Amino acid sequence: MRKLIHWVHTSLDGHIDGPGGAFDWPVLGPELAAYGDALHERVDTFLYGRVVWEMMSGFWPNAEAVSDDPHDLAFAPVWRRTPKIVFSRSLPQPEGDVRVIRGNLAEEVAALKQSPGKDLLLSGGSILPAALTELGLVDEHHIVVHPVVLGGGRRLFLESMDRLTFELVESRTFDSRTVLLRYRRPAG
8 A cells, every 4th residue: 555645844833834825944955855855756646735736836847947956956857747636626727747636535545545656745734734644544744844933824733633643753863954753653
């Protein structure tokens, strides 16, 4: 069975974006970029909620025209060639290799996990990851903590979620700056 991996950047105060949706604060040094590259090699499908999709699709198709960052230049073609699934009831069908799923979240994701292929990568977001986590469909959370306090923005997990317990699988420091916390739900 394919794993569903949630990969997200967060601030020290638990926000995934800053006030007004600002996402200019994550810094990908060479070690964190290499970890991200290795993670992308493990997957063959990117999953998004509508908000993260709109951010990603507004940057990655033409990243080379607006960035000279080595990570951006290396990841842009990976992003363009990897199939993408967006979970949304309101998003019109985008162009390209993108599938929009509007149906039953639990059934659709369970079917994706049972289908052949590499692992699935859910990037960022709060509403979709929270829903999938509560449904028990997220196998691992790869949370990258950055040394910044944002003072507002969307929280990593919704305050309305029930209490859930996780098991720490790995912790790692990248570039003497960021910390990866890799969690999974305990067995049983």
